Amino acid sequence: MAEQFVCKASEFKDGERQIIRIGEAEIGVFRHEGEFFAYSNYCLHQGGPACEGLTIARVEERLREDKTSMGLYFSEKDMNFVCPWHGYEYDMRTGEHVADRRVKLRKYDVVTKGDEVYVVA
Amino acid sequence: MSSPDRAAAKPAKSPAKKPKAAATKAAATKAAATKAAATKAAATKAAATKAAPVKAAPVKRARKADAGEPSSQDKAAFLKALSKGIAPGTDAARTVARKSGKKGEAAAAAAAAPEAPKVEVLRRIPAPVKVVDTPESAHALEFAARIEKMVETGDLQTLQPHAQQALIAALCKLYAANTEAGERYPALGQRSAVSATDVMILCGALLKAVDLQVFELGMWQSWSST
Structure with a gap:
């Protein structure tokens, strides 16, 4: 592994x-x-270009106190990216599949040194 | 086949059935034949040794090689090579390099050494285009947020139907004018989170308001490719 x-x-x-x-x-x-x-x-689904699809805010369902739905909303802070082949959606910060957290893309460390960006691979 | 041979072969086929006397006779005949053959071979060998004494050893080695049996030295070398692997500079290393299509020891050494990976940029995907806010847009966004809040809280009466109709009509005209001017963009933004049911209700109401049937919408779309 080198930068x-x-x-x-x-x-x-x-x-x-x-x-x-x-x-x-x-x-x-x-x-x-x-x-x-x-x-x-x-x-991880079928080998599509996972990082090249849409980036989209996470869809959340807001609930009232009695647990009835207030509708679907886009998250203000969490962002996901979607594989363009079949719509597998991954968390931008962790690489985990949003519906099944056990499934996650291989993550590479990114190091910044001054103005330079390095990937550890 | 000569007669002594035939006689010698017979007892071998069924020794138990033959009489003892016949077996003894056959054995004696075989012994005599063997002795005569040995004498003849010895004489031939002596003559051959006299003529060319040096050639006897290579003939023996060749016979051993024909049998496919490697020498003990070869076996030891093979085992040593197995345990050590292919050492650079040896015949084996050169053979491997030749067969893998690389010439010379330098190429073999280069193939053995791990090559440092290089970064190749395949594609750059630009960031989504940022919206430019005008004062009217900011005001509209603020008002849209207030309407969403009303729906969330269940307040459906504050914005009266005539006001809603005016807003829908104005937005419908603005969107159509932009589309006809070549400014095409989705009717709903990424963060609008409008459900499919909401869309179908409004679309149906809009079609009904201008007395259009769904098949007419289909015809329009197929003709105008919009």
Whole structure:
């Protein structure tokens, strides 16, 4: 495992993504609210490009005190990304599948040194 | 087949059935034949040794090789190679390099050494386009949030039907004008969370308000590809 230079942080805008290849691994690097996240671009469902689909806020169902539904709302803080093949949805911060937390994408550490962004792979 | 051979072969087939005298006779005949053959072979060997004494050993080695039996030294070397693996610079290493299509020891060494992975950028996916807020947009957003709050709390009377009709009509005209001007965007934003039931209720009401049937909407969509 070695740190691999990806790009300069100043060239990586917030909300942007980069799909990179390091050796045999294809990795999606995200910048979300100033933080960097990197996951395997190989969907756990059927091997689709998991990191290349929509980024969408998590859908939450708000409940009243008597547990009846107030409707569906988009979360203000949690963001997910969706595999474009069959809609497998993963948490942006953890890489876990939103419906089954046991299923998670391989996560790569991202290190920033000054203005440089490195992925540990 | 000569007669002594035939005689010798017979007792071998069914020794128990033959009389003892016949067996003794056959044995004696065989012994005589063997002795004569041995004498003849010895004479031949002596003659051969006299003519070319050096060739006797290679013939023996060749026979051993034909039998497929490697020598003890070869066996030891094989076991040593198995335990050590293919050492660089040996014939085995060169053979492997040649068969794998790489020439020279340098290529073999390069293949053996782990290559440092390099980063290759395959695609850059830009961030979603940010909206530009105008004062009217900010005011509309604020009012939309107030309407959503009303629905949440069950307050359905504050905004009277005529006001709702005015809002729906104005937004309908604005959206259609933008579409016809080439500004195409989804009618609902990502964070609107409007349910499919809500959409069907409003769409049905809009069609009814302008006296349109669903098949007419289908025709419009197929003709205009909108």
